[in-house]
Amino acid sequence: MTISTEEENMPDLSIDVVAKAAGVHRSTVSRAFSRPEAVKSETREHILRVAEGLGYTMSPLAQALRRKTSNIIPLIVPDITNPFFAELAKTMTQAADERGYQLMLCVTNGDPAKSDGYFTAMQAMYAPFGIVAPSTKVDTEALKRFAFGHKVVVIDRVEGDDSVPTVTVDSRKGIMLALDHLHSLGHTSIGYVSGIAGTHTAQDRMDAYLELTAQSGSTPVVLDSGSDLDAGTRGAEHFLAMDNPPTAIIAANDMVAFAVISALGRSGLRVPEDVSVIGFDGLALGARFNPPLTTVRQPIADMGHIAIELAEKQNVDGSVDHIVLEPELLVRGSTSELRK
Amino acid sequence: MTISTEEENMPDLSIDVVAKAAGVHRSTVSRAFSRPEAVKSETREHILRVAEGLGYTMSPLAQALRRKTSNIIPLIVPDITNPFFAELAKTMTQAADERGYQLMLCVTNGDPAKSDGYFTAMQAMYAPFGIVAPSTKVDTEALKRFAFGHKVVVIDRVEGDDSVPTVTVDSRKGIMLALDHLHSLGHTSIGYVSGIAGTHTAQDRMDAYLELTAQSGSTPVVLDSGSDLDAGTRGAEHFLAMDNPPTAIIAANDMVAFAVISALGRSGLRVPEDVSVIGFDGLALGARFNPPLTTVRQPIADMGHIAIELAEKQNVDGSVDHIVLEPELLVRGSTSELRK
DNA sequence: AGTGTTATTGCAACCGATCTCAGCAACCGA
DNA sequence: TCGGTTGCTGAGATCGGTTGCAATAACACT
Numbered sequence: 001m002t003i004s005t006e007e008e009n010m011p012d013l014s015i016d017v018v019a020k021a022a023g024v025h026r027s028t029v030s031r032a033f034s035r036p037e038a039v040k041s042e043t044r045e046h047i048l049r050v051a052e053g054l055g056y057t058m059s060p061l062a063q064a065l066r067r068k069t070s071n072i073i074p075l076i077v078p079d080i081t082n083p084f085f086a087e088l089a090k091t092m093t094q095a096a097d098e099r100g101y102q103l104m105l106c107v108t109n110g111d112p113a114k115s116d117g118y119f120t121a122m123q124a125m126y127a128p129f130g131i132v133a134p135s136t137k138v139d140t141e142a143l144k145r146f147a148f149g150h151k152v153v154v155i156d157r158v159e160g161d162d163s164v165p166t167v168t169v170d171s172r173k174g175i176m177l178a179l180d181h182l183h184s185l186g187h188t189s190i191g192y193v194s195g196i197a198g199t200h201t202a203q204d205r206m207d208a209y210l211e212l213t214a215q216s217g218s219t220p221v222v223l224d225s226g227s228d229l230d231a232g233t234r235g236a237e238h239f240l241a242m243d244n245p246p247t248a249i250i251a252a253n254d255m256v257a258f259a260v261i262s263a264l265g266r267s268g269l270r271v272p273e274d275v276s277v278i279g280f281d282g283l284a285l286g287a288r289f290n291p292p293l294t295t296v297r298q299p300i301a302d303m304g305h306i307a308i309e310l311a312e313k314q315n316v317d318g319s320v321d322h323i324v325l326e327p328e329l330l331v332r333g334s335t336s337e338l339r340k
Numbered sequence: 341m342t343i344s345t346e347e348e349n350m351p352d353l354s355i356d357v358v359a360k361a362a363g364v365h366r367s368t369v370s371r372a373f374s375r376p377e378a379v380k381s382e383t384r385e386h387i388l389r390v391a392e393g394l395g396y397t398m399s400p401l402a403q404a405l406r407r408k409t410s411n412i413i414p415l416i417v418p419d420i421t422n423p424f425f426a427e428l429a430k431t432m433t434q435a436a437d438e439r440g441y442q443l444m445l446c447v448t449n450g451d452p453a454k455s456d457g458y459f460t461a462m463q464a465m466y467a468p469f470g471i472v473a474p475s476t477k478v479d480t481e482a483l484k485r486f487a488f489g490h491k492v493v494v495i496d497r498v499e500g501d502d503s504v505p506t507v508t509v510d511s512r513k514g515i516m517l518a519l520d521h522l523h524s525l526g527h528t529s530i531g532y533v534s535g536i537a538g539t540h541t542a543q544d545r546m547d548a549y550l551e552l553t554a555q556s557g558s559t560p561v562v563l564d565s566g567s568d569l570d571a572g573t574r575g576a577e578h579f580l581a582m583d584n585p586p587t588a589i590i591a592a593n594d595m596v597a598f599a600v601i602s603a604l605g606r607s608g609l610r611v612p613e614d615v616s617v618i619g620f621d622g623l624a625l626g627a628r629f630n631p632p633l634t635t636v637r638q639p640i641a642d643m644g645h646i647a648i649e650l651a652e653k654q655n656v657d658g659s660v661d662h663i664v665l666e667p668e669l670l671v672r673g674s675t676s677e678l679r680k
Numbered sequence: 681a682g683t684g685t686t687a688t689t690g691c692a693a694c695c696g697a698t699c700t701c702a703g704c705a706a707c708c709g710a
Numbered sequence: 711t712c713g714g715t716t717g718c719t720g721a722g723a724t725c726g727g728t729t730g731c732a733a734t735a736a737c738a739c740t
Binding site: 024026031038039040043062064067068 | 717718719720721722724725726727
């Protein structure tokens with residue numbers, strides 16, 4: 001006697017079989033699920049019960065096709081290998097499915113063609129909106145080529161276009177925090193190493209550094225303004241080659257801070273004993289770096305939630321907001337009092 | 341005079357409008373795209389040209405709905421914040437869309453309910469197959485509750501079930517590499533800190549360590565067998581509390597190696613001067629750690645490609661393979677000659 | 681010329697929902 | 711008792727493709 005495992009030939013559980021099983025029309029089943037108030041509660045419960053029993057769930061595909069709107073929302077990032085985006089992705093996944101969305105992670109590797117592809121794909125999937133994390137400027141330009149562009153929020157500043165909602169953190173404030181921290185430790189000569197190219201955020205941080213340093217009467221020392229992952233390494237090299245190097249370094253983001261410290265270490269320089277280094281991002285990873293990284297924390301989790309809220313808000317009332325969040329200083333072990 | 345941007349009221353570009361525009365029936369257009377050889381090349385080219393002109397692309401939704409198979413394939417990982425999974429995701433995205441698939445990243449955060457949800461979702465989306473990266477054992481158990489289970493490849497060993505294709509790296513070989521390296525540097529007392537809980541891989545590495553150490557006549561010293569991110573920290577604490585601590589430490593994966601080094605550093609111990617530490621993973625990040633991490637490299641990119649190949653292979657000829665890859669030693673700066 | 685392929689294309693049903701429109705019953709006030 | 715609401719459910723078209731089947735055209739062979 002063979003026990004027929006129910007999984008073997010399920011006759012493709014569709015709305016119709018549920019309807020038949022419940023003795024109602026398919027439209028009623030449909031309503032029972034997606035517009036509960038339009039069905040007599042008695043009927044609805046019966047249907048739901050039957051559906052439950054059959055193990056039925058609606059096909060998101062068919063639904064999306066008909067409704068012309070799905071629940072999958074793309075998060076477009078240049079590089080998931082960068083912990084900043086990874087953390088963003090993590091919190092956004094959560095934020096997304098708290099609201100019943102499915103986050104679809106799209107990695108462009110900085111290739112604009114790729115992001116174009118994702119845009120069209122998402123459009124075809126009837127994504128209700130999308131989120132774009134700091135990518136190159138051209139990426140965000142591309143947005144506009146798509147109708148989809150009116151339904152996207154960007155986690156970066158977008159120049160000359162207020163029509164797209166954005167959420168960012170106050171770069172100037174962040175740099176100020178870093179600078180103040182370093183000043184309070186006695187440092188006056190503070191270098192800078194730049195970050196991800198092409199993003200307005202990177203630009204803003206750099207500008208803020210330049211401006212604030214000048215304001216305080218010191219001379220800015222840009223150790224490297226490059227964009228790639230090796231900026232840190234080059235920055236360190238530059239530093240080592242200087243006659244009179246700064247006593248502290250601000251890195252445009254945690255990843256380059258890591259690279260700077262690593263490169264410095266290879267040359268026998270210790271952080272924070274010999275040089276203080278401060279990052280910008282507040283990655284969880286930084287807490288386990290050697291030494292634990294002092295950094296300016298961005299509220300990444302908040303950014304994720306807010307991005308989605310902004311998108312939803314725009315969807316209902318068409319409003320386009322620009323939220324700027326406050327960064328916060330996270331003192332760990334990579335900075336210390338200036339010692340002569 | 342207003343230039344009507346073509347984007348404004350596209351009458352919902354469907355296969356029918358292309359058909360009309362090309363003067364053929366919708367089915368012909370369909371074939372022109374998905375079964376080129378079934379259409380006179382002349383006609384096909386004409387259709388394609390027309391479609392191109394209109395900027396038409398097929399709706400993946402409608403396609404999937406009818407064909408009962410889509411091109412989106414899920415990659416299920418416990419935590420994208422862990423660089424190992426991030427790197428895996430990166431190479432897999434690439435491998436996927438080299439073959440015309442769309443990778444859908446699913447993060448479970450170790451929550452089995454979540455992965456269940458993903459499984460059903462993917463089933464509903466008609467994913468042709470899926471990839472599961474080392475998660476807890478129960479996760480992989482869950483696979484079997486789904487018809488989908490017969491179309492998934494796992495990046496981890498799966499106990500007592502040969503029916504699911506797997507790709508792994510030889511843990512024993514990896515540990516051996518690490519041990520040999522350390523031995524060759526003069527270390528004889530070598531500790532171990534464990535990794536991600538619940539995966540067979542973690543288990544295997546630990547077993548290999550235990551076995552190989554015993555074989556070489558030394559006594560194994562498991563500094564921590566925990567699973568969470570703090571295993572590294574605890575391992576280091578344990579190490580520091582020992583009367584006669586090992587001179588080298590093998591970490592079950594790079595992330596815990598980082599944590600170990602960081603914790604050691606906070607207590608004034610330097611790597612590799614005071615202790616040698618070797619990781620397991622070969623993360624790109626390790627090259628920028630302080631010091632650059634010596635580690636056993638897993639061919640992550642290969643794993644990604646192979647996983648997809650395995651899945652496709654199973655799809656066509658039903659074969660179930662178990663590929664085990666060779667790890668390789670990556671000597672960087674966190675290990676050094678034993679000094680008395 | 682007659683008949684048997686073979687290559688192309690059109691027809692129409694179908695995938696699994698949604699949604700507008702109608703139909704019908706119960707309910708309300710006059 | 712009757713027209714008018716209101717509440718609930720069924721019909722059927724539709725979303726954008728796919729595909730088996732039938733029809734026609736083209737070509738080969740005797």
